[in-house]
Amino acid sequence: MSNAQWVITVGEGTCGIAAGAPEVTELLRKRFPEAEFKSVGCVGMCHREVMVEIADGEGKTYMWGNLNKKNLPKVIRFHRGEAALPKELLIRSSEHPEVEGGEYLTRQTRIALRNVGQLNPTSMAQYKARGGYAAIEKIIKNGMTPEDVIEEVKISKIRGRGGAGFPTATKWGFARGAPGDLKYLVCNGDEGDPGAFMDRSLLEGDPHSVLEGMLVAAYAIGASKGYAYIRAEYPLALKYFGMALEDARQAGYLGHNILGSHFDFDVKIKEGAGAFVCGEETALLASIEGDRGMPRLRPPFPAIKGLFGKPTIINNVETLANLPWIINNGGASYAAIGTEKSTGTKVFALAGAIARGGLVEVPMGVTIRHVLEKIGGGSATKRPLKAVQMGGPSGGCIPEHMFDTLIEYESINATGAIMGSGGMIVVDSKTCMVDLAKYFLQFTQNESCGKCTFCRIGTLRMKEILTRICDGEATLEEVDTLEEVARTVRTATLCGLGQTVANPVLTTLKYFRHEYIAHVQEKRCPSGVCKALIHHTIQNDKCSGCSICQRYCPVKAITGTVKQPDTWVIDQQVCINCGMCAEVCNPDAILAA
Amino acid sequence: MSTASLEAVVDPGKVQGWINAIGSDPSAAVPILQAIQTEYGYLPRKAMNLVVENTQINASQLYGVATFYAQFRLKPIGRHLIRVCHGTACHVQGADRLNTSLRHAMEIEDPKQDTASNGSYTLENVACIGCCSLAPVMVIDGQAYPSLKGADAQRELLKHAREHNEILAGHDAQE
Numbered sequence: 115m116s117n118a119q120w121v122i123t124v125g126e127g128t129c130g131i132a133a134g135a136p137e138v139t140e141l142l143r144k145r146f147p148e149a150e151f152k153s154v155g156c157v158g159m160c161h162r163e164v165m166v167e168i169a170d171g172e173g174k175t176y177m178w179g180n181l182n183k184k185n186l187p188k189v190i191r192f193h194r195g196e197a198a199l200p201k202e203l204l205i206r207s208s209e210h211p212e213v214e215g216g217e218y219l220t221r222q223t224r225i226a227l228r229n230v231g232q233l234n235p236t237s238m239a240q241y242k243a244r245g246g247y248a249a250i251e252k253i254i255k256n257g258m259t260p261e262d263v264i265e266e267v268k269i270s271k272i273r274g275r276g277g278a279g280f281p282t283a284t285k286w287g288f289a290r291g292a293p294g295d296l297k298y299l300v301c302n303g304d305e306g307d308p309g310a311f312m313d314r315s316l317l318e319g320d321p322h323s324v325l326e327g328m329l330v331a332a333y334a335i336g337a338s339k340g341y342a343y344i345r346a347e348y349p350l351a352l353k354y355f356g357m358a359l360e361d362a363r364q365a366g367y368l369g370h371n372i373l374g375s376h377f378d379f380d381v382k383i384k385e386g387a388g389a390f391v392c393g394e395e396t397a398l399l400a401s402i403e404g405d406r407g408m409p410r411l412r413p414p415f416p417a418i419k420g421l422f423g424k425p426t427i428i429n430n431v432e433t434l435a436n437l438p439w440i441i442n443n444g445g446a447s448y449a450a451i452g453t454e455k456s457t458g459t460k461v462f463a464l465a466g467a468i469a470r471g472g473l474v475e476v477p478m479g480v481t482i483r484h485v486l487e488k489i490g491g492g493s494a495t496k497r498p499l500k501a502v503q504m505g506g507p508s509g510g511c512i513p514e515h516m517f518d519t520l521i522e523y524e525s526i527n528a529t530g531a532i533m534g535s536g537g538m539i540v541v542d543s544k545t546c547m548v549d550l551a552k553y554f555l556q557f558t559q560n561e562s563c564g565k566c567t568f569c570r571i572g573t574l575r576m577k578e579i580l581t582r583i584c585d586g587e588a589t590l591e592e593v594d595t596l597e598e599v600a601r602t603v604r605t606a607t608l609c610g611l612g613q614t615v616a617n618p619v620l621t622t623l624k625y626f627r628h629e630y631i632a633h634v635q636e637k638r639c640p641s642g643v644c645k646a647l648i649h650h651t652i653q654n655d656k657c658s659g660c661s662i663c664q665r666y667c668p669v670k671a672i673t674g675t676v677k678q679p680d681t682w683v684i685d686q687q688v689c690i691n692c693g694m695c696a697e698v699c700n701p702d703a704i705l706a707a
Numbered sequence: 708m709s710t711a712s713l714e715a716v717v718d719p720g721k722v723q724g725w726i727n728a729i730g731s732d733p734s735a736a737v738p739i740l741q742a743i744q745t746e747y748g749y750l751p752r753k754a755m756n757l758v759v760e761n762t763q764i765n766a767s768q769l770y771g772v773a774t775f776y777a778q779f780r781l782k783p784i785g786r787h788l789i790r791v792c793h794g795t796a797c798h799v800q801g802a803d804r805l806n807t808s809l810r811h812a813m814e815i816e817d818p819k820q821d822t823a824s825n826g827s828y829t830l831e832n833v834a835c836i837g838c839c840s841l842a843p844v845m846v847i848d849g850q851a852y853p854s855l856k857g858a859d860a861q862r863e864l865l866k867h868a869r870e871h872n873e874i875l876a877g878h879d880a881q882e
Contacts, residue, residue, distance in 0.1 A: 129838045132851030160840030308794035311837035346741070346778055347836050349849075387737050388777035390834065404734035405768070406775040465796035465839035472840055503795060539795045539839075553798050557834070563775075666858040668811035692807040694857040 118171030120149035125165040125231060127156025127318055128350050133163035138181050142166065145190050155319020157231025158473025159218055160465075162205055168193060177205040177216070218470050221489050223451065225459050226275075226312075226435040227475045230319035235354045238361040241322040247367060249441035250329045254373045260290060263334040267437070269445030271457040276302055276393070276430030277508065277534045278610065279456075279523045285427060288417035289335040292425035299337040300421065300428040301328055301381075302398060303344035303351070306390035307506030308557065310537035312461040313431040315473055317344060317351035320435065321358035325381070327434030329367065330441055332379045335427050340381040341402055346388060356383055390507070390561035393535075394609045395420075395428045397563065408563045409609035430535070432461055452478030456522035460533065466503075466540040469494045474538075476521065483517035486540060497542040501625070505534025507554045507561075508614035510621030511547060530621040532614065546643035547626040548633055552580040554618040562611065569612035572603035576619055583630060585646040586637040593630050597623055642706035645691040649707070652682045656703035663695035663704065713783035713826050715747040715754075722757045731762035736772045739764075740779055748784040777834065785822045785829040787871065789847050789864065794835030796842035804857030805843055806830070812861045812875055827873040828864070 122142055126135050143151065159165060162179030168189075169175045178189055180203055191197035199210070206216035224230075233240040241247070253263060268283035289297060301324060305313040316324055328340055342359075344352050359381055362368045370378045384402050391397045392407040399421045401407035420426025436458065440448045449457045456478040462485060465471045469491035476485055482502060486492065493499050501511045510531030512519060519525050526533050541550065559573035579596045582588040600616035600623075607613055623630065632638045639647040652663075652672075657679035664672040671689040674682030684695070684704075696704040725742040729735045739762070743754045750773055759766045773779045791797075791805050809830055810816075813823040822829040838844050841853035845860055852863050868875045 128836075128851075129841055129853075132838050132841055132844065132853050160838075163841070305837065306834065308798075308835035309796055309839055310835075311839055314837040347833065385738065385741060387741065387772075387779065388834065389775065401737065402734065404732075404736040404764070404772070406771050463839060465842060466799055471796075506795065537795065537839075539799065541799055545799045550799065553795070666808075666861075668808055668861075690807070692804055692857065693801070694804055694808060697801065697804065697856045698858055 120146060120171055121152060121169045122146060122149045123152040123154055123167040123169075125155070125157055125163065126153045127315060128348070129156055129160045130163050130165065131350075134182055135164045137183055138164045138166065138186060141183065141186055142190075153234055153236075154232065155230050155235045156315045156473070157219070158227065158315060159205070159470070160472035161470045165205070174208055176207045176209070178203050179205045218472070218489060218491075222475050223459050223477050224475045225439050225448075225451075226316065226323075226432050226461050227320075227473060228439065229323055230315055230473070233320070235319055235321055236357050238322060238358070238365065241320070245442065246322050246438075247326055249438035250326055250333070250367065251373060252441060253330065253333060254375045254377065260334045260336060263330060263441070264290060266445045267334070267440060270440045270448035271445075271455075272433065272436060272440065272448060273456065273523065274430055275432035275436070275460065275535070277505065277532060279533060282429065282433055285417055286331065286334050288415065289337075289425045289427045292418045294425050296339065296424050297335055297337040298421045298424055298426040299328055299332040299335060299340045299379075300398065300402070300426060301340065301342040301344075301431060301434055302393065302395075302428050303342060303348075303355075303431045304386045304392045304398060305345060305348075305431070305535060306393045306561075307508075307535050307537045309463065309465060309503070309506055309539045310535045311463045312473060312536050314348050314351050316431050316435050317348065318354050321351075321355045322362070323435045323438060324355070324431055325358050325362055326367075327429070327437035328381060329372070329379060330437040331427060331429055331434065333377055335425070337427065338378045338380075340379060341384050341421070342381055343384045343386055343392070343398055343402060345386040352383065352385060359383070389563075390557070391563045391609070391611050394611055397609065398428060399426065406563065408565050409611075411608060432536070453520070453522045455524060460521060460536060462536045462538045464490050464538050464540070466538075467494050467497070467499065467542040467545075468492070468540040478522045479520055481518050481520055482512065485521070485538070486517065490540070493540075493542055495542050495544070497544060500541050500543050500545065501547070503531075503539040503541065503550065503618075504537070505532040505614075505617070506537045507558045508532060508610065508617055509534045509537070510617040511541075511550070511625060512621070513625040516625075530617060530624055532617065544641055544643070546584075546639055546641040547622045547629045548580065548583055549639075549641075549643045551618045551622045552577065552584055555580055555615075558611065558615045562615070566607040566609075566612050568603045568606040569615060572599050573615055575599050576603070576616070580619070583633045584639070584644040586633060586644075588634050590631075590634055593623075593634060648691060649686060650684055650689055650691055650693070650695060651705050652684055653703045653705050654680050654682060656701050657682050658701050658703070660700065662698050662700070666694050666698050668692060668694060713785065713822075715749070715751045715783065717747070717751050717753040717757070719757055721746065722754050723761060726758065726761055731764070733764055733768060735762065736764050736769055737776070740769070740773055744779060748788070749780045749782055751783075752781075782822075785826050787828045787848050787867070787873065788831060789828055789845060790831045790833045790836070791860075792836045792838070792842070792844045792846070793832050794837075794839055794842070796839035797835075797844060800842045801857065802843040805845055805855060805860040806832070808857040808861040809845075809864055812864050814875075823875070825874060827868070827875065
C-alpha cells in the first residue's frame with residue numbers, strides 16, 4: 115500500500131443496507147483505518163449488493179460486488195498484495211478492462227438516475243458539484259418566465275412518469291391559467307405498486323434532484339407551497355429528503371425571494387400511511403387533507419380545484435427528477451431521445467426470475483427483450499422466461515412471444531398492460547399465472563377504498579372466482595363470468611384504480627387462458643403452485659437421503675432413514691403442501707405436481 | 708392467550724405534546740396517529756380519545772382514518788415486530804412460505820391471530836418495502852433479512868429470539 119489517500123465508496127441505499135453494507139463497512143474501516151469512506155445511494159445494481167468501490171488514490175479503481183463478511187477477506191488480501199484477484203467479485207476495474215460486469219450500467223441511458231449511486235445523497239455540495247441547482251439558477255438569473263419554462267418542457271414532450279402518461283406541460287398549463295393566489299405543487303412519492311422501487315431509489319439516492327424538479331415545476335405553475343407525499347415504508351427516503359429540504363432552505367433555494375427573485379416556495383413532507391389508492395391524484399389530496407384516501411369525482415380537475423380547494427399539480431418523483439436535466443440541456447435534447455410520442459427515458463425496476471435485477475433506465479422505444487436480455491441477463495433460473503408483469507396491480511402480463519414489443523406508451527397499452535410507474539416482474543415456468551392474477555386481486559380487493567360499488571364488490575367477486583379456480587372448484591362458466599365482471603368493473607368505476615384493476619385478470623385470460631382451463635377442466639396446476647391441486651412426493655431415485663427436508667418440514671410429514679434414499683416418503687395426510695421441502699432439497703428430488 | 712399485558716400505559720402529556728407540535732385541525736389526523744403509533748406500536752383507545760377531546764378532529768374522522776390506512780393497528784403488538792414483504796417479486800419467489808414457517812415457529816394456528824401467545828413477536832404482512840431484487844424479504848425490528856427461503860426465515864427468527872432472550876416454543880429447525 116502506498117501513502118496516497120485511499121477512497122472507499124460504499125453503496126448504502128435500502129437494498130445495500132439490507133444486504134449487509136453496514137457490517138462490510140465496519141470490517142473495511144478496521145482494515146483500512148487511513149482510508150476516506152464515502153456513502154452513496156443505490157446505483158441500481160441490486161443483484162450485486164453489497165457493492166464497494168476502492169480507489170487507491172493513484173488512479174486505480176476496483177468496483178466489487180456481492181460482498182459479505184465471508185468473502186471480504188479475499189478482497190482485503192488482494193489489496194494488500196497478499197492474494198490473487200478474486201475475479202468473481204469484481205464488477206469493473208481500471209486495471210481489468212476484460213471484466214465486463216459494468217455492462218449493466220453502460221447499456222443504460224441515465225437521465226433521471228444521473229446522480230444516483232454517484233454522490234452522497236446527504237451532501238448538497240456534491241449535488242452542486244455535479245451541476246445541481248443550475249436549472250433553477252438558469253431560470254431565475256436568465257429571467258425565464260413561467261411560460262418559458264412550460265414551453266421548454268412542452269418541447270421535451272415529457273409525459274407523466276407515474277403511470278397514466280399525461281403530457282406534463284399541458285397539465286401545468288391548466289394550473290398556470292387557473293385563477294387564485296395560492297397554488298400547490300405536490301410530489302407524488304407514494305410508490306404503492308408492489309414491485310416498483312425507482313421512486314425510493316431516487317428519493318434516497320438523489321433527493322436534491324427531486325427537490326430541484328419541484329422548484330422548476332412550482333415556478334412554472336406559480337405555486338408557493340409544496341408537499342412531498344412519501345410512503346412511511348421508505349424511512350431512508352423520508353430522512354434524506356428531509357435533510358435535503360433543510361440544506362436547501364439554508365442555501366436559499368427554498369423560502370421567500372428565492373435567489374433574490376419574487377419566487378417564494380417551501381415544501382412540507384407528508385408521510386403516507388399505506389394505501390395503494392393514494393397514488394391516485396384526488397385520493398392523495400384527500401389523504402393530505404387528513405381524510406380517508408378516497409378519490410373524488412373529476413372534473414373539477416386538481417389543476418383547477420385541488421388541495422384545500424386550490425389549483426394543484428401532482429407530479430411523480432421520476433418526472434420531477436427529469437426536469438432539471440430538461441432545463442439545463444433544453445427540451446429538444448430530451449425529445450431527441452426515444453420515439454415520436456414517447457420521448458426521453460424510462461426507469462424500470464427489474465426483479466423476479468431475472469439474472470441481473472435492479473434499476474434500469476433506457477431510452478423509450480427499445481424492446482422489452484432488450485431490457486430483459488441485454489441488460490437483465492435473461493433468466494436467473496435455468497427455466498425459460500414465461501412473461502413479464504408490467505405496471506403492478508394496474509398492469510398486465512406480457513407473454514414471452516411478445517417480448518419484441520417496443521417500450522413506449524401506445525405499444526405497451528396495446529398489449530393490455532400499462533407502462534405504469536415502471537415495475538417489471540419477470541416470471542418463469544414455475545409461476546402460475548392464475549395464482550398471479552389471484553395475488554393481484556387479493557391486493558386490490560384489500561386496497562379498494564370502497565367508494566364505487568363495482569370496484570368494491572367486483573374485486574371481491576373476481577377474487578372469489580380466482581380462488582375457486584386455483585382450488586380446482588370452478589366451472590368453465592365461471593371463467594366467462596370472471597371475464598364479464600372484469601370488463602364491467604373497468605367501465606363503471608371512478609378512479610384509476612378501479613378502471614385498471616381488472617388488467618391482471620384480462621391479460622392473463624388473453625394470453626394464458628390454457629392455464630385457466632387446465633385448472634378448471636383437468637384440475638391441474640401446470641406450474642405446480644396451487645396448493646389444492648398439487649401433491650409433494652419424493653422421487654427416490656433422485657433422493658440422496660440427506661434428511662434436510664425432514665428437518666425443515668413444519669408439520670413433520672416426512673420420514674425415512676438417513677443415507678437410505680429408498681426409505682424416504684411424505685405422508686400425504688399430514689402434508690400441507692407448503693413447499694418448504696422442495697425449496698431446500700439439493701438434488702431437486704421433490705416433485706410438486 | 709391474553710394480550711392485556713401488552714396494553715400500553717398512555718401518557719396524556721405526551722399526546723398533548725404531539726397535538727401541540729403537529730396541529731389540531733383535521734389535516735393533522737394522519738401525522739398525530741403516526742406519532743402515537745411510533746410511541747406505542749399501536750393506537751391505544753385512550754390516546755385516540757384524548758385526540759378527539761383535544762382537537763377539532765371528531766371521532767368518526769379519526770377512527771375512519773385509523774381503519775383506512777394499512778399502517779395503523781388498533782391491537783397491541785408483541786415486544787418485537789416481524790414484517791414479511793408481500794410485494795410481487797416476493798410473492799412469486801415464495802413469501803407465503805416465510806409466513807408458514809414463521810407461524811409454525813411462533814405456534815400460531817388461528818389465521819386471525821398475529822401475535823405469539825407469550826407476547827414475544829407479532830407477524831405482519833406488508834405490501835412492499837421496495838427491495839425487490841432481494842426477494843423474498845422480511846424485516847425484524849427494522850433490520851432486513853434478504854433472499855430468504857422459508858426455512859431461513861425460521862432460522863433467523865430463532866437466532867433473533869436467542870439474542871433477545873425471547874422464548875419460542877415452536878418447531879426447532881436445527882442446523
